[in-house]
Amino acid sequence: MHSLRPALLTDHYELTMVSAALRDGTADRRCVFEVFSRRLPIGRRYGVVAGTARLVEMIRQFRFDPADLDFLRRTGVVDEQGAAWLADYRFTGDIDGYAEGDLFFPGSPILTVSGGFAECVVLETLVLSVLNHDCAVAAAAARMVTAARGRALIEMGSRRAHEEAAVAAARAAYLAGFRFTSNLAAGQRYGIPTAGTAAHAFTLLHDDERAAFASQVATLGKDTTLLVDTYDISQGIRNAIEVAGPELRAVRIDSGDLAVIAQQSRELLDSLGATETKIIVSGDLDEYAIAALAAEPVDMYGAGTAVVTGSGAPTAGLVYKLVEVEGRPVVKRSEHKATIGGRKVAVRRHKPTGTATEEIIVPQGVPDRHPNDRLLQRSYVADGEPMGLPTLDESREHLRQCLISIPWEGLKLSAGDPAIPVTVVPAE
Secondary structure, X not given: OOOOOHHHHOOHHHHHHHHHHHHHOOOOOEEEEEEEEOOOOOOOOOEEOOOHHXXXXXXXOOOOOHXXXXXXXXXXXXXXXXXXXXHOOOOOOEEEEEOOOOEEOOOOOOEEEEEEHHHHHOOHHXXXXXXXXXXXXXXXXXXXXXXXXXXXXXXXXXXXXXXXXXXXXXXXXXXXXXXXXXXXXXXXXXXXXXXXXXXXXXHHHOXXXXXXXXXXXXXXXXXXXXXXXXXXXXXXXXXXXHHHOOOOOEEEEXXXXXXXXXXXXXXXXXXXXXXXXXXXXXXXXXXXXXXXXXXXXXXXXXXXXXXXXXXXXXXXXXXXXXXXXXXXXXXXXXXXXXXXXXXXXXXXEEOXXXXXXXXXXXXXXXXXXXXXXXXXXXXXXXXXXXXXXXXXXXXXXXXXXXXXXXXXXXXXXXXXXXXXXXXXXXXX
């Protein structure tokens, strides 16, 4: 089985540009590239920055080994000059950007990559691959967390994603406030709490439902979750309490009209003395389905397909554009795809109470700072050396605080304007 290394995420056309720039002498021109979104996905009022720490580590490992170079020469992607340059590749530039867990809006310069043209352009596909995926998942997950109103969520979408994307999605969902993941690789790699229960197959394996429940309880104790909807849900709950007793931690329901079933299940559990047994629901839940269950006696939600696919927006729509060459702003003028030249500096403006009111972006300058402004960019890599990064839990807390700071209208699930306006002002 082949494991895709960071360097092999380079796109063909990036190496075409590298080869040409090496040949004409422009490869080392000092350039600035920025990552931003022209617009948010339909119905979204904010984006969430996620994946930056993953990206920094992948850039640190970004190397072309002899097998890579042989393939690139043999297929004519690069010539000998290009292959020699790639053999010695090390990113020596700077990377600055918004903190993981920060919010972004149309035009927000969430990542700035500066260095020689060739060393920066060769990273384009890697940068966009990581950030477009992780930001999309984190934004969807954050909306689900808001809809859950403090109730716990478990990410369980690994079977609906590429194997590596599944691990990254679990990380992004945890960053956004999910409490658990069912993905053990994510638990091992990132320290995310894991949780899960048996599937319907385990119940079907046994001669009857009681035998399956008895086996699970004998192995895991009463602090487990029994899946009760393989046959009849009401009978499944009775069987679960009969086997485990009223101390059973939780039951999970994965089908049916969850609003009605949750009410009936709570009443039945209470009548059986299992007043502390929790109800977990799953089954193609997205933020809208979770919000619709807000008034029901649900204790935890399991989200799978919707969260790992960005709940209808599988990419954050981020682009990686050249904005400055040797200190000179450059712009793309294509219709509907025009860019603003020059390296940007961004601050978020707040009321004294902490409520965010506006994002201010200044090309080739520094914003006029107000007392409650927060500078949004920080250093991730300086002269090729990674800087200290926040922990995943620190980034998770940062996002929680950012969501608290935006006006309440910005948390609505309905379509509307971005949570706060973005203003691009000329440098003084």
